[in-house]
Amino acid sequence: MCDVCGRCYMFELVADDFRRIVRYEAPRIVLHGVRDITTLLEEDPGVYASQNGWECAREFPHLTTHEEILSATKGLNPWQQAGFVVRDALGNRIKYLSPQYMAFFFAMGWQNKGFGPLNLGGENFDFDCLVEVHRFGAEHTFLHFFPKWAELMAQAAGEYAELVARFDAYYAQVREVTEQRELAQRVKALALPNKAWPALIFEMKKEDVRTARTFFAFIPRSRFLKVWKSHRDLFRKPRT
Numbered sequence: 001m002c003d004v005c006g007r008c009y010m011f012e013l014v015a016d017d018f019r020r021i022v023r024y025e026a027p028r029i030v031l032h033g034v035r036d037i038t039t040l041l042e043e044d045p046g047v048y049a050s051q052n053g054w055e056c057a058r059e060f061p062h063l064t065t066h067e068e069i070l071s072a073t074k075g076l077n078p079w080q081q082a083g084f085v086v087r088d089a090l091g092n093r094i095k096y097l098s099p100q101y102m103a104f105f106f107a108m109g110w111q112n113k114g115f116g117p118l119n120l121g122g123e124n125f126d127f128d129c130l131v132e133v134h135r136f137g138a139e140h141t142f143l144h145f146f147p148k149w150a151e152l153m154a155q156a157a158g159e160y161a162e163l164v165a166r167f168d169a170y171y172a173q174v175r176e177v178t179e180q181r182e183l184a185q186r187v188k189a190l191a192l193p194n195k196a197w198p199a200l201i202f203e204m205k206k207e208d209v210r211t212a213r214t215f216f217a218f219i220p221r222s223r224f225l226k227v228w229k230s231h232r233d234l235f236r237k238p239r240t
Contacts, residue, residue, distance in 0.1 A: 008035045009048065012057075021104050023079050032057040035091065042091035060084065073098040102145040130156035131228060135216060163231045167212035171201055175210075194230035196223065 015027035031054045034043045049056035063069050063084065073083050076098040083097035130149065133142050134157045143150050170190050177183045183205065187198050200215070200223070209215045216224055 006037050007043070007048070008037050010034070010045075021078055021101055022082055028055060030055050030057055032085075033087075033091070042087070042089070057085075069096050074100075076100065078104050097145075099145050102141075127152065127156060128225075128228070131160055132221070134160050135224065137217070159232070162235065163228065164212045164216065166231065166235075167197070167200075167216075167227075170197070171204060171212060174201065174205070177205075193234050194227065196226040196230070200227065 009031060010033035011029040011031055013027075013029050014024045016024055017027070031045050031049045034045045034048050035041065036043060046056050046059070048054070060072075063072055069084055069086065073096050076083065078098060078101040081098075082101045083095060085093050085095055087093045130139075130153050133139050134153065139153055139157065143153060170192060173190065174183055174186045177186055183202070187201055192198055192201075200219070204212075204215050207215075216227070
């Protein structure tokens, strides 16, 4: 929202209809930034919140170092606060999210996708969950909060890379085919290991996708799971 004085006000809508983990007492908007649209410099949002009777994001002036902020995140209740946002004088921001919040975030997210059991502190962590984390490119964030799973994540990434390489090897044999009938004959001759694979190859051709890694990153989980399970069952390896 901009006013006649040339300032842009930044608000966040907080309400249970839009929440992920944190619970809100009541739906409302909260001011968290003010920028002069002429100079593009940030100003103190607390001043304008007081002038206009708005709620402003809380500040924590006693947290002044990286170590202090990291330590403070470990004591947060994830149902009340996700973490902290650090802002410098130029308006650059960085998030510090609590490990407890991220545990709930990943647990709820992946279990809602149908994977489980997802026990971040136990030994029965579902290997397929790690494959999904890797497929969506979220492994760096995940391992930042849960480094104990680094070895198993590396194994998941390796098995996923094998799937991609195997699928790319099949696809390379038909990628340049342009005539539909010839394509169907060539795909049939590939003797693919799962009945779901031909449809995926046809779709890759239709969408002109060049690699399986790119394609797998965007297909629905249910479709990917069929491919992943067929690969896993055919080329299963013992896991450490």
